[in-house]
Amino acid sequence: MSVHKSIAQVFENNMGxxxxxxxxxxxxxxxxxxLAAGVQPRPEGEQSQEQENGNGVV
Incomplete structure (x- = not known):
């Protein structure tokens, strides 16, 4: 299950x-x-796509 669906389910379960x-x-x-389960540590030396592009757009 995706992080988005898991978060939505937390709120849906508690509606009302x-x-x-x-x-x-x-x-x-x-x-x-x-959120902790969704974080995947990257091996050292591997850069994210944002860092490789280096365009500075946030």
Whole structure:
């Protein structure tokens, strides 16, 4: 499942629920877990496409 779909699912699962500190904390932990799982470390010396282009556009 893609990161985008996983994040959307976190919010869809909690739609209609009253927002409590516990629910908000759980949602934040879920988002952090999803984002952490989606980060792929690059081997040393390998540059991203943005760095190779070097056009400075953000």
């Amino acid at each position: 629920n009253r927002l409590t500190p516990e629910l908000a904390g759980g949602m934040i932990r879920s988002l952090i877990d999803i």
